[in-house]
Amino acid sequence: MSELPEQTDVLVVGGGNAAMAAALTARMQGVSVLVLEAAPKDFRGGNTRHVRNIRYAHDAATDFVTGPYPVDEYLDDLLRVTAGNTDKDLARMMIESSQNAADWMQAQGIWFQPPLSGTIGLGRTNAFFKGGGKAVLNSYYATAERMGIDCRYEAEVTDLAIEDGAFTHARVHFNGQDHTVRARAIVIASGGFQANIEWLKDGWGEAAEGFLVRGTGYNKGRVLRVLMDAGAETAAAPDQCHAIAIDARSPKFDGGIATRVDCVIYSIMVNRKAERFYDEGEDIWPKRYAIWGRLIGRQEDQIAYGIVDAKVNELFMPSMYPPLKACTIGELAEKLDLDPAALEKTVADYNAACRLGDNADKQFVAGELDGLATEGLSPAKSNWAQKIDTPPYYGYPLKTGITFTYMGVRVDREARVQFKSKDGRVRAAANIFAAGEVMSGNILGQGYAGGVGMALGLVFGRVAGEGAARHVAN
Amino acid sequence: MSQTKFRLGDLEALQGEQLPDLHDEARRLLTICNACRYCEGYCGVFPAMMRQKTFADADLDYIANLCHGCNGCYYACQYAPPHPFAMNLPKTFARLRRQTYRDFTWPGPFAGLFHNNGAVVSVALAAAIALVLALVHHFQPTDVIHGNHAGNFYVVVPHAVMAWSFGLVFLYAVVVMLVGFLRFRKHIGSEGGAGIAGATHDAAVMKYMGGGGVRGNSDGCNYPAESFSLQRRAFHQMTFWGFWLCFAATSLGTVYHYAFGWLAPYSYTSLPVLLGTAGGIGLLVGPLGLMYLKHQVDPAIMDARQKGMDTGFLMLLFLTSLTGLALLIWRDTTLMGMLLSVHLGVVLALFVTLPYGKMVHAIYRYAALIRNRRESARATVGTD
Numbered sequence: 117m118s119e120l121p122e123q124t125d126v127l128v129v130g131g132g133n134a135a136m137a138a139a140l141t142a143r144m145q146g147v148s149v150l151v152l153e154a155a156p157k158d159f160r161g162g163n164t165r166h167v168r169n170i171r172y173a174h175d176a177a178t179d180f181v182t183g184p185y186p187v188d189e190y191l192d193d194l195l196r197v198t199a200g201n202t203d204k205d206l207a208r209m210m211i212e213s214s215q216n217a218a219d220w221m222q223a224q225g226i227w228f229q230p231p232l233s234g235t236i237g238l239g240r241t242n243a244f245f246k247g248g249g250k251a252v253l254n255s256y257y258a259t260a261e262r263m264g265i266d267c268r269y270e271a272e273v274t275d276l277a278i279e280d281g282a283f284t285h286a287r288v289h290f291n292g293q294d295h296t297v298r299a300r301a302i303v304i305a306s307g308g309f310q311a312n313i314e315w316l317k318d319g320w321g322e323a324a325e326g327f328l329v330r331g332t333g334y335n336k337g338r339v340l341r342v343l344m345d346a347g348a349e350t351a352a353a354p355d356q357c358h359a360i361a362i363d364a365r366s367p368k369f370d371g372g373i374a375t376r377v378d379c380v381i382y383s384i385m386v387n388r389k390a391e392r393f394y395d396e397g398e399d400i401w402p403k404r405y406a407i408w409g410r411l412i413g414r415q416e417d418q419i420a421y422g423i424v425d426a427k428v429n430e431l432f433m434p435s436m437y438p439p440l441k442a443c444t445i446g447e448l449a450e451k452l453d454l455d456p457a458a459l460e461k462t463v464a465d466y467n468a469a470c471r472l473g474d475n476a477d478k479q480f481v482a483g484e485l486d487g488l489a490t491e492g493l494s495p496a497k498s499n500w501a502q503k504i505d506t507p508p509y510y511g512y513p514l515k516t517g518i519t520f521t522y523m524g525v526r527v528d529r530e531a532r533v534q535f536k537s538k539d540g541r542v543r544a545a546a547n548i549f550a551a552g553e554v555m556s557g558n559i560l561g562q563g564y565a566g567g568v569g570m571a572l573g574l575v576f577g578r579v580a581g582e583g584a585a586r587h588v589a590n
Numbered sequence: 591m592s593q594t595k596f597r598l599g600d601l602e603a604l605q606g607e608q609l610p611d612l613h614d615e616a617r618r619l620l621t622i623c624n625a626c627r628y629c630e631g632y633c634g635v636f637p638a639m640m641r642q643k644t645f646a647d648a649d650l651d652y653i654a655n656l657c658h659g660c661n662g663c664y665y666a667c668q669y670a671p672p673h674p675f676a677m678n679l680p681k682t683f684a685r686l687r688r689q690t691y692r693d694f695t696w697p698g699p700f701a702g703l704f705h706n707n708g709a710v711v712s713v714a715l716a717a718a719i720a721l722v723l724a725l726v727h728h729f730q731p732t733d734v735i736h737g738n739h740a741g742n743f744y745v746v747v748p749h750a751v752m753a754w755s756f757g758l759v760f761l762y763a764v765v766v767m768l769v770g771f772l773r774f775r776k777h778i779g780s781e782g783g784a785g786i787a788g789a790t791h792d793a794a795v796m797k798y799m800g801g802g803g804v805r806g807n808s809d810g811c812n813y814p815a816e817s818f819s820l821q822r823r824a825f826h827q828m829t830f831w832g833f834w835l836c837f838a839a840t841s842l843g844t845v846y847h848y849a850f851g852w853l854a855p856y857s858y859t860s861l862p863v864l865l866g867t868a869g870g871i872g873l874l875v876g877p878l879g880l881m882y883l884k885h886q887v888d889p890a891i892m893d894a895r896q897k898g899m900d901t902g903f904l905m906l907l908f909l910t911s912l913t914g915l916a917l918l919i920w921r922d923t924t925l926m927g928m929l930l931s932v933h934l935g936v937v938l939a940l941f942v943t944l945p946y947g948k949m950v951h952a953i954y955r956y957a958a959l960i961r962n963r964r965e966s967a968r969a970t971v972g973t974d
Contacts, residue, residue, distance in 0.1 A: 158672055165668045168628055227809055229631030246809070247666030248628030254665060254816060372668050374626040374675075434643045436625035 120288060120295045121266065124150040125588045126581070127286060127299035129273045129339055131155065132162035133249075133570055134552025135305035136256035137577030138584065140224060142303070143263050145585035150297065151260070152271040152288060154306070155334040159370070160253060160269060162307040163331045163520055163553065163569070166372040167249035169242040170574065171567030172217040180218070180228040183240045187211050190241075193565050201561025203351070209529050210559060213575040218243050221574070225255040237402045242567040248373075273339050276302070278346045281535040281545040301547040301584035304533070305577060308521035308553040309337025310357065311369065316521070319355025326418030328362060330517045333369040340524060340554050349526035349534040349542055352557025358564050359409025362517030363437045364419055377512045378432040379439075380408055381500055382482075383422035384466050385514075387415040390449065390458035392466070397499035400485060401432075406564040413516040421452050422512040423463065425504045431482045439510035452511045467503040469493035520569065522557040525550050531580035547587050549580035612686050616650040619679055622669060629663040633798040634962050635679070636663075641965055652778040654686035655951075655958035658799045660811035661891045671890075684893035691950050694777070696769040703946035708898020711906060714943050719935030726931045735928065741855035741921035743930050749847070749854075752934070759941045766945035771953040778961055785963035792959050793952075796830070799823045814887040825879030829907065832872020836911070839866035855921060867918065873911035877904040903948035906940045 126142040128135050131153030143149045153160050173187045190211045194202060218228065229246040231239030238244075245252050260267055268290065275287040285298040309315045311333045316324035329335075344350060366375035381401050385408075387393050394411050398404055412420045429439070442448035449459035469490035472480060478488050480502050490501045526534040531551055532544035552573040559572050609615040620639055623629070630636040634656050642649060661680045669675035692701040703710050726735060730746060739745040744752070775781055792798070799811065799822070810818035843862045846852040856863050881904050884897065913933035920929055 158670075227631075232630050232637075244631075245628075246631040247662060248626075248668065250668045251662075251666035258817060367674060370668075370673065372626075373628065374622050374669065376625075430643070433627075434621075434624050436622050 120268065120271065120290050120297060121150055122296065123298045124148050124266070125300050126150070126584045127152065127297060127302045128305060128581075129286070129302065130162065130305035130307060130552065130554075131160045131253075131267070131269075132164035132305065132307065132552060132573065133167070133252065133256075134554075134573035134577035134580075135303070136161075136224075136253075136260060137574050138303040138305055138549070138551055138581035139260060139265050139267075140256070140263065141578045141581030142585040142588075143260075143265050143581075145582070145589070147585045147588045149265045150299070151265060151267040152273055152286075152290075152297075153267065153269050154272040154338075155269065155332055157269045159332045159334065160257070161249070162335055164249045164253055164573070166331055167245070167252070167570055168373065169238060169244045169567045170214075170217055170221070170570035171238075171242045171565060172214040172571055173211050174215060174218070177240075178218070178243075180230055180243050181240060182231055185241045187215070190214075193241075194559070194568065197563035197565045198559075198561050199563060201352075201563070203558045206527075206529065206558050210572055210575045213579070214571045217571065217574050220578070221252075224259045226252050227255070237400070238566055273306070273342075276339070276342050276346065276548075278535075278545075278548070281537065281543055281548070283545070283548045301549070301587045303531075303577075303580045303584050304339055304343065304525070304548065304550045304554055305552045305573070305580070306339040306554055307335040307337075308357075308524065308556070309340060310335055310518045310521050312336040315341075315354075316518070319353065319357075319523075320413065323413055323418055327359070327413065327516045327518045328366050328371065328375075329369045330360075330362065330371055330375070330519045331369070335520070335553075337521070343525050343533060343548075343550075347535045347537070349536060350523055350557065351526045351555070352522040352524065352561050354521070354523045356522035356557065356560070356562050357410070358406055358519040358522075358560075358569070359413060359516050360406055360519065361408035361412055361420070361422075361514040363435060364513035364515040365437050366515070366517065371517065374436045375517065377422065377435045377514055378405075379422040379424055379429075379435075379510075379512050380404070382428040382431055383424045383512070384462070384497070384504065385420050385422055386454070386459065386462055387420050388417055388454070390421075390454045390462050392462060392495060393420070395495050395498050397489070397497045397501060399499075400483070402566065405566070408514075409516045409518065412514060418516050420514050421454065422514060423448070423459070423504060424510050424512075425506040426508055426510075427502070427506045428482075428500075429510050435512065439512050441508050441510050443507045443509070445504075445509055448509045448511050452513060463504050466490065466493065466497070466501075467505060470501050470503045472502045520553045520556065522560045522562070524553065524555040524557045527555045527558055527576070529579075530583045531555070531576045532583065547584070549584055551576035551580040612682070612689055613647045613650050616654065616682050616686055617645050619677055619682055620645055620650070620653070622675055622677060623663075623679070626669075629666060632662040632666075633658060633660060634959075634966075635683075637966060638962055648778050650686065651690050651774075652780075652958050652961055654683040655690060655774075655954045656798075656962055657683040657687075658796075658811075658955075659684060659891070660799065660813060661888075662812050664891055665812045665816045678890070680891045681893055684896060687951065687954065688893065688896055688899075690774065690954050691770075694770045694774045694954070695946065695950070696766050696773075700946060703943075704899065706898065707947055708902045711898075711902030711939070711943050711947060715906065715909075715936065715939040718939035718942065719932055722931050722935040722938060726927070730927075735931075736924050737927065738922065738924045739926060741926070743854060743921070743926070746927045746930055747934065753844070753847075756934075756937065756941065759938065760944075763941050763944040767950060767953050770945070770950060771957055774954050775957045775960070778957060780957055780961035780964060785960040785967070788963035788967075789956060789959035792963070793956055796823055796827060799826065813891075814883045816888070821879065822883055825876045825883065827876075828872040829876030829880060829904075832869045832874075832876055832911070833907070835865050835869025835872060836914075837869075839863070839869060858918075863918070866914070870911040870915045870918075873907050874915070877908040877911075880904055881908075899948050902943070906936065906943065906947075909936045910940050 125147035126149045128139045128151045139149045227246040271290040277284045283302045288295045362375040440451040446456035449456040490497045531549045533548045667677045669677040692704045810820040813822045839862045917929045
């Protein structure tokens with residue numbers, strides 16, 4: 117298995133959910149498939165290794181979802197979170213095609229689990245993978261091996277030969293050498309460019325230096341750049357991405373899910389100047405989870421600090437890194453390297469604006485919008501605003517953890533990449549398909565709803581695999 | 591980006607190499623697990639973990655003994671080596687269980703028998719067979735040993751001698767294991783009667799050994815390697831029920847003898863012989879299968895220092911059954927005397943090493959299952 121084949125029917129670039137969905141679908145049509153994954157085997161699969169669930173449309177409850185999630189409701193949710201920044205035609209097609217997602221994945225040997233306590237309120241809309249994303253990848257690769265798909269690791273595609281929107285061969289760095297692999301069709305499922313800090317600066321400027329990357333360091337967007345240089349149309353702005361608040365002490369790469377901190381809605385969030393900067397209690401946590409990475413990314417040093425007291429510290433999932441702990445706000449500020457006087461003033465102003473006790477109707481209710489809002493404070497805290505007055509006090513240092521970038525190549529309903537030709541007209545490439553995060557900008561112009569990434573990887577992966585195999589057959 | 595002040599010592603404790611102290615290492619792993627929880631669908635360990643935010647040593651001992659080593663969580667873990675978090679729950683828990691076996695045995699100085707347990711079992715086996723052969727040859731003339739007695743074992747070894755000597759050794763083994771059980775149960779705080787019925791059910795059906803699944807279906811374990819398999823559960827059930835069937839056969843024989851005065855040999859269609867034969871087949875196939883799987887096991891998930899203990903115990907069970915069935919088949923021939931001596935030697939070695947070998951995993955797991963049942967009956971704490 118050491119030599120790279122020089123020729124294949126369908127070449128798949130990438131090794132995550134979208135890549136494997138494409139590879140398996142193409143192979144089912146009887147064509148030969150070569151999968152080139154840039155990462156080593158232990159870190160294969162891009163962000164799929166860190167996922168937990170897929171959001172898919174379904175008519176009824178099953179063993180692993182608690183109720184129906186109709187296509188229209190899914191589309192409404194997507195339009196709301198993206199504020200309409202989506203290709204509605206593609207979005208509807210994706211959602212409609214997602215309806216058999218769970219059945220198809222199960223047929224590939226992927227296990228789901230019943231909704232349990234850790235399913236963050238998504239038990240109806242999302243199906244949860246038993247064991248998470250790495251278990252998904254193990255099943256995908258085991259099935260691929262059984263079906264005779266050739267999968268290579270540490271095989272990095274460095275260039276593509278594209279003439280008038282048609283692909284002929286790829287340059288691949290493998291085993292210390294550069295190879296040429298010819299194929300009749302290619303599926304690009306190589307992910308975003310979130311591990312490419314220099315590229316992130318296009319959208320974020322120097323702030324990108326302060327980002328932590330939640331997935332592995334292999335998602336550099338190299339093939340995306342090749343496609344763009346060859347004239348591929350793009351979708352979504354370069355600063356658009358999925359990013360959450362993760363512990364500032366997390367590793368630079370691949371901290372995954374465990375480094376996230378869920379303190380925000382019960383805390384006050386302050387920046388380097390110990391000042392609040394956004395409404396922490398705007399909505400329930402699953403609906404605000406994915407905005408805080410971007411919010412923190414716009415603060416000085418891309419860092420913020422969640423401040424809570426003993427009353428609420430047990431109300432959210434335990435963090436991997438222990439919070440800093442102190443008996444007074446001033447002492448906590450010193451431990452967090454903040455100006456004690458400034459933090460004391462921020463907490464005092466906030467406490468003075470809390471109204472719990474003034475009105476017998478208002479109660480603090482964990483997990484539900486309780487309407488317990490501050491008065492006369494800017495920015496306001498709209499829910500769960502109760503005083504920070506019960507020591508010990510805890511501080512969670514948080515930074516921007518970027519999951520994936522949205523800017524990618526524009527595709528059509530058949531997942532074919534759109535190129536601008538010399539005459540200035542935009543045409544679909546004959547044999548170049550894209551799926552997953554490398555084309556997520558078509559669906560995600562901004563915002564996010566949990567589990568959409570897996571749906572778009574799976575649906576467009578299958579469409580791309582099908583189209584590539586059809587092209588080979590013709 | 592300015593360097594921040596909160597670079598704590600315990601940060602390094604959370605990522606990087608495994609910690610020298612086993613409890614510290616298990617605590618490190620569960621702190622990471624508790625912030626992830628992707629594995630909650632696998633077995634009882636994860637719900638048990640999610641019921642707590644902090645872990646005392648006793649909590650870790652409890653959770654380690656709740657782990658069945660199905661390895662689902664290892665192969666599914668995005669933080670498994672070579673990731674810098676170096677997560678490996680199955681191996682760490684296996685090492686912690688081995689430590690449990692040493693810490694709670696009685697009398698204390700015998701804890702050393704758990705070191706190099708494979709050698710201990712081998713020496714015990716050789717010594718026990720030699721002892722029985724020597725005693726038989728000392729007390730019986732050669733023509734009796736090599737005579738045909740129509741299956742009557744008691745001509746070679748008188749019933750009273752056999753019953754008393756083996757009864758006392760077995761009683762000792764039971765007492766030692768009971769002491770270990772009671773000590774450990776107190777240690778992990780699962781005293782009292784609550785949860786016993788549920789735990790007994792969980793143990794009998796090997797509830798968690800299938801790795802969990804939708805609608806209670808077993809998906810299987812990742813044993814002996816990454817792919818899912820129900821082989822280990824099947825072989826373990828054969829061993830487990832084989833052991834109890836043989837135990838039942840012996841107990842029934844004792845009742846026949848003392849309560850009804852029905853003396854052995856019993857016919858091939860009698861209940862003790864049928865139970866013993868069925869159990870014996872279980873103890874041939876089960877341990878052989880488990881040893882075969884163990885031979886193929888992925889080194890990443892195995893506590894290498896436990897292999898001798900596991901294999902030693904399985905080998906004794908296998909040999910007990912093999913020699914017992916051979917005795918049954920050839921009990922009407924002149925080979926009976928020698929076959930009986932060897933069988934009794936193997937059984938003696940099994941009984942003597944019972945409380946100082948792999949057998950004890952059952953009592954500590956049972957105590958852990960009791961606490962698990964009691965806790966899962968209560969409401970869980972924390973939020974999601």
